[in-house]
Amino acid sequence: MISRLLEGNERFVSETFEMEQGFFTELAKKQRPTVLWIGCSDSRVPVNTITGTRPGEIFTHRNVANIVATNDWNLSAVLEFSLNHLFIPDIVICGHYGCGGIEALDTQGGEDRYIPVWLINALEARARVEKRLEEEGLNPGREERQRMLVEENVMLQIEHLREYPFVKQAIAGRSLKLHGWVYDMESGRIRVLYPD
Numbered sequence: 001m002i003s004r005l006l007e008g009n010e011r012f013v014s015e016t017f018e019m020e021q022g023f024f025t026e027l028a029k030k031q032r033p034t035v036l037w038i039g040c041s042d043s044r045v046p047v048n049t050i051t052g053t054r055p056g057e058i059f060t061h062r063n064v065a066n067i068v069a070t071n072d073w074n075l076s077a078v079l080e081f082s083l084n085h086l087f088i089p090d091i092v093i094c095g096h097y098g099c100g101g102i103e104a105l106d107t108q109g110g111e112d113r114y115i116p117v118w119l120i121n122a123l124e125a126r127a128r129v130e131k132r133l134e135e136e137g138l139n140p141g142r143e144e145r146q147r148m149l150v151e152e153n154v155m156l157q158i159e160h161l162r163e164y165p166f167v168k169q170a171i172a173g174r175s176l177k178l179h180g181w182v183y184d185m186e187s188g189r190i191r192v193l194y195p196d
Contacts, residue, residue, distance in 0.1 A: 024055075033059040036082040038075070038157070039094045040066045040101065045183055050190065059088060065101030065153060066093055068160035069121040076164070083170050089177065091161065094190070095154040096183040102149045106142075121160070125153040154180040154193055 017024055033056060037047050041062045048058065061078045068075060082088040095102075104110070105119045105126055129148045133139070140148070158180050161167055170176035180194030 027056045031056050031059070031086070033057055033086060033088060034090065035059070036061065036078070036088045036091045037094060038062075038066055038068060038091065038161075040064065040096055040099055042096060042099065044098075044185055045094075045096050050183060050188065059086060064115065064118055065099055065105065065122055066095050066157060067101075067118065067121045067153075068093065068157040069118075070160060070163050079161075079164060079167060083166055083176065087175075089175060090179060091167075091176065092179045092181055093154055093157045093161065094181040094183055095150045096185060097147050097150055098185055099146075099150055102146055102153060105153075106146055106149055122153050122156065125149055125156045128152050128156070151182055151193055154182060158194055 035058050037058045037060045039045060039047060039060070039062050041064055047060055047062075048054065051058065059078075059082055061075055063072075063075070070076075082091070101115070101119060102122070104112070104115055105122050108116070126149060129145070129152050132148075133145075158178050161178060162171070167176065171178070178194070179192070182191045182193060183189075184191060
């Protein structure tokens with residue numbers, strides 16, 4: 001696989017980079033993304049491919065289950081850089097159906113040490129879905145339950161994002177908008193959850 005990656009890079013250089021040398025020369029000087037994408041690390045959710053965007057348009061942070069953990073220094077630095085230096089006006093939190101992290105959240109099994117600790121940041125989403133199912137007397141199948149968890153997790157992570165003081169300030173100053181999306185791998189479509 002590693003040799004395929006390097007061969008792919010050679011094709012990229014000869015078929016794309018050299019043909020668009022001007023674009024990439026300008027891009028190398030400065031980035032000007034207008035969206036911060038907080039998404040899942042899942043290899044089946046390629047940000048630029050599913051959004052039809054080019055290099056330089058989206059600043060990206062990815063992790064298991066698209067979590068916004070307020071104790072994550074990496075994400076904190078990404079947010080600070082996005083708002084204070086790139087002046088990005090839109091943040092998208094994008095989950096996806098069929099998320100392995102959400103499945104792990106729902107099953108709580110296995111011998112993993114780090115994934116369960118990370119998923120503590122999504123436990124409230126599971127509690128909310130369980131409460132709603134109980135209140136409405138519903139007992140959906142596993143797949144539908146996990147779809148509900150994926151959606152609730154996106155909404156929860158938007159709440160976590162609002163806890164950052166500089167995010168709160170940017171929203172109040174109307175220089176930042178938050179968006180909650182879910183990508184459906186089976187249809188290729190993005191579903192907008194927030195704002196609806």
